[in-house]
Amino acid sequence: MSRILLIEDHERMARLIHKGLVAAGIGVDVADRIDAAWTAVQQMSYQALVLDRGLPDGDGLVLLQRLRSSGVRVPCLVLTARDALHDRVEGLEAGADDYLPKPFAMDEMVARVRALLRRPVEFRALDPSHGDLTLQSAASVLCCGDERVTLAPAEVHIMLLLLRKHEEVVRRNALEAAAWGLSEAVTPNALDVALHRIRRKLVAIGSQQRIVNVRGLGYALREDDSAQ
CATH class of the missing domain: 3.40.50.2300 (Response regulator)
Known part of the structure; x- marks a missing residue:
């Protein structure tokens, strides 16, 4: 939609x-x-x-x-x-x-x-990237090198925000708003489920990027040194 x-x-x-x-x-x-x-x-x-x-x-x-x-x-x-x-x-x-x-x-x-x-949308970077990741948002595809994985709509919006704010910690309510809109009611664990799925997909495509929980602040993309 x-x-x-x-x-x-x-x-x-x-x-x-x-x-x-x-x-x-x-x-x-x-x-x-x-x-x-x-x-x-x-x-x-x-x-x-x-x-x-x-x-x-x-x-x-x-x-x-x-x-x-x-x-x-x-x-x-x-x-x-x-x-x-x-x-x-x-x-x-x-x-x-x-x-x-x-x-x-x-x-x-x-x-x-x-x-x-129906018009083409030019909203900042169409395919934002960080580290070894590129998000082809129009196709709902997350890429790491030659590896690709399809994201669900909510996952696309979460990754868009995390990639654009990769130098910052993103608060939980901002991720929920990005994924499901400002007006839609969200179940308490919906974000946790979506983040779990994205984390599994990051591992599956061999990315060194991880979504980490910064206690008391929110979430951020960080490179996993142990994956090198």
């Missing part, structure tokens, strides 16, 4: 958009502020953004400009109550891919989001 981030602070509007997109088979996480959306985009691999301009902590275009400046090219649909031509131009110049003035029909919203999802 494709997953998008909806940045909308109006609770009723967010519920309606969420309901309509989920009914169309599109996974949706919701953020109501610029800072929350920025954090979510750093943790998750979204296929599209739906961004409201009027947010409590500023104009949504500020977030979009920051994302584009940092190299995030995920397609973005901008929502606004403003319908003037200069507002549309301003949004497109900030890096928006499409523009939808309020009020709108849900069918049109779904159609526009689906159109964005």
